[in-house]
Amino acid sequence: SLEIVQYNAKNGFAYAVSGVKGVLIAVDLNDKLDGDEVVSLTGKEYDVKSMVSSYGDMTSVAISPDGTRLAVAIQAEDYTANGVVAVFTCGTDGSLTLSGTVSVGVQPDMVTFTPDGSKILTANEGEPRMGYTAEGAVDPAGSVSIIDAKTFEAKTVGFGDFDSDSARQALVKKGIVLKKNTDPSVDLEPEYIACDNATAYVTCQEANAIAVLDLSSGAFTGIYSVGFEDYSKVAIDIDKKDEEYAPKTYESLRGIRMPDGISLYEVGGATYLITANEGDARAWPVDDETDTNEIKDKESPVNKLKPGGKVTWFDASQYDGLESGTDYLFGARSFTVLKVTENGLEEVFDSGSDFEKITAEKLGKYFNCSNDNIEMEDRSGKKGPEPESVTT
DSSP: OHHHHHEEETTTTEEETTTTTEEEEEEEEESSSOOSOOOOOOOOOEOOOGGGOOEEEEEEEETTEEEEEEEEEEEOOSSSSEEEEEEEEEEEOOOOOEEEEEEEEEEEEEEEEOOSSSSSEEEEEEOTTTTTTTTOOOOOOEEEEEETTOOOOOOOOOSGGOSSSSHHHHHHTTOOOTTTTTHHHHHHOOOEEEEEESSSEEEEETTTEEEEEEETTEEEEEEEEOOOTTTTSSBBBBOOOOSOOOOOTTTEEEEEOOOOEEEEEEEEEEEEEEEEEEEOSSSSSSSGSSTOOTTSSSSSSEEEEEOOOOOOOHHHHGGGGGGGGGGEEOOOOOEEEEEEETEEEEEEEEEEEHHHHHHHHSGGGGOOOOOOOOOTTTTTTTTOOOOOOOOO
16 A cells, blocks of 8 residues: 655656555656556655665655655664654666655654755654553653754754753743643654745644754744634534535534645745645544543533534543633644744635635535545534645
């Protein structure tokens, strides 16, 4: 099975990752591919799994802006151990030659190059793969690794500067969602990176935050909340039982945006970020942890909302950074545009209920269906359309 594909516009090859097999596949797209029929393509396989000492999974691949290099993020077999980035030289014939491997943080989940190609960055998630309560369970520290693309020297930057009581409380006051009695250095889980040549913007999905990393100093300059979706103003369909698109507003109900993918663009000297507000739980697999409070009688935990059908509520009692008296859902079913300012991030646009409106209109029979279940509204009580990635 193929999971990730990156296209190299310089040599005309696509590089596909099979995490299960542990191979990279180079697929030649230089032949004429126009026409009305689907074309089945094969490629040359490169056994990446054999190149590293502890292989857990390949999670991400990136092509340098000039097309000469490919970087792939590889997690360790031990979920608490550091992963690696393998860097290859891309030949004009699609060939890949290993240049070297670099140790990074725990569970590198995304890799990218800076626009000038001078640095390679990884978002090292550090998930508690066994939950919090199982015997031997560990919640590894999240981090970002900065790799010099020429020397392969790497610096891994964590969140220890935010662990003091005052620093943690400052994050909570800004609406950053942190697990109670847990240090930010352990709780924050970098998911995805957008960057220019000077600054990286890192989504910490479960904390509902973006961390800003200065690439010269190798230090985080701030962590900012991406805000919440207000369902007293934005209509949402969380009633899966009626099997139709019937959006409603709910007082004191909010969506925790929890962005996954993030992208960056510049207009008029200003930098803007776009976030895909998917939502996610910290524990993996989620069924082993009580991040989700699935109330048997279908009521919400706080205000006893009864939208109809089973709803996955966020158990706010376990977390700081949330308002009392309010019910919360995972994700926001939207994308948000944020402007980078001297003081942090300023929201300038949010798509609200547009994804649900459009999919209900265009794909009504499959509205809020699942990846493994085409039943209409199967995910209405969970994360709905669940936007996960964004690109510009």
